[in-house]
Amino acid sequence: MPLAPKTHLPNSPPALSAHDRDALHDLYVRGTPQNTLRAYERDLTYITAWKALRADQVGSKPVLCWPEQEDIALMFILDHTRDLNKAPNDDPARQVAEALIERELRKTLACPAPSTLDRRIASWRAFHRMKNLESPFAAPLIKQARAKGRKAAARAPAPKSAHPITREVLEALLATCDASLRGVRDRALLMLGWASGGRRRSEITRLMREDVSLKEFQCKGLIWIQMVESKTTSKGETPRLVLKGRGAQALYHWIEVAGITEGGLFRAISKSGRALPRNLSPDAVYQIVRKRLALAGYPDGFASPHGLRSGFLTQAALDGAPIQAAMRLSLHRSMAQAQKYYDDVDVAENPAADLLG
Structure with missing residues (x-):
């Protein structure tokens, strides 16, 4: 520190x-x-x-x-x-x-x-x-x-990510992750970062093995995540988050093959392909997202790690998930802030936008 x-x-x-x-x-x-x-x-x-x-x-x-x-x-x-x-x-x-x-x-x-x-x-x-x-x-x-x-000096605020990483984009990124330890780690990181509510880089890299409970994985396919704190919550006040389905399977696989029993959850990998004790830095998450976007054929600057967060909320809106349900995972404190992603989808789907044909 x-x-x-x-x-x-x-x-x-x-x-x-x-x-x-x-x-x-x-x-x-x-x-x-x-x-x-x-x-x-x-x-x-x-x-x-x-x-x-x-x-x-x-x-x-x-x-x-x-x-x-x-x-x-x-x-x-x-x-x-x-x-x-x-x-x-x-x-x-x-x-x-x-x-x-x-x-x-x-x-x-x-x-x-x-x-x-x-x-x-x-x-x-x-x-x-x-x-x-x-x-x-x-x-x-x-x-x-x-x-x-x-x-x-007022100006329109620039988005933190040029494009949201919606489900379609995420699937393209996951397709670039092979069976190597690095590929297994990146797949788990991307899935957790997206499916657990759109986690920030600092939240992802701060996670410890002790913050993850696998007790219900074998019987229910659920992994519970207890973050110490987030940008909008204080220590001890952050609710548990859930990871299920493919996301839970990817995280469980990473923990097993990397042999992580304690300490940092997402770690640097040596040139020889071995998981190191050192946690990934927030900048490393940026590099992972950038690399996977390039491998998937997206142009440089298409999205940033914040695209995992904006993409989760955008996809929730596209799928018709109630905003309150999405916010329980994203941990947005402001309804107005989360509503922006829903508003963009609502405008695009508004039938009045098709009047010209």
Whole structure:
């Protein structure tokens, strides 16, 4: 588990001993999801680099202040709510952006997506809360500037996967999985990721053998999965998920041939074709989906691992499954979010769309 930088931690009361401060540090690390810790680290690196470059231009202190100055917070919003491709070469914001691109902390001069800016500001505000300090982003002028910037930069949200991996696409991917250990693993991973409700990459790679119950497989063909947590559920609150039919058979086969009795469920495979103790990383799931799509003849970029999630809900809608039933497996917290997949199917099947013939 990554260790949280000291910036992530609250200011400890002076009376705390060194041992208690370490315990507080450990508490915040254990109580914060790993994905959030990684996002904090990325955002802190970006914000620190941006301010160090911008501070030279405005005569401000190069390091982050606690609490941060309001003019710096406002400047951050202004620099990230316009397309700097249209700015002159001597524009301070453009110069900083070009330097960030050279450091590979920024991709282009284009205006970042509002969601990206929102996340970075949310991280910055979280750092203040952890230090028991008021954030400058709560100031009325800055709040209004952020709202105006969000409207000015509004754009249609890009889908996390270009296409959903519906049943037809999934079958094509499964057909590329041979009888090798790698093929057995990929088949089980794809089936579990799709049929258990459309699991996220982090949820798939975090699964342990201890999270999977095979007690009802022989008699009922069911495998029960108990995730520790998900993006929308906390530890101890995630309901059990079920895998049945071909999906259960594929997972059982993988567990048997790989000889997995404890530890990570989906593992890296050596060049000699042996299952290693090391868990797959979320990026490995991306590579598996990309490889199987290519082998199935789909163009590069056709879908991402999130296509397993969107494909499950899209197929549920196509098959007429009640949205509440699909959500019990997908663990969507928002009915509106899940409804989007059903709405797309409903529009496509709407007879009014065929009026022209």
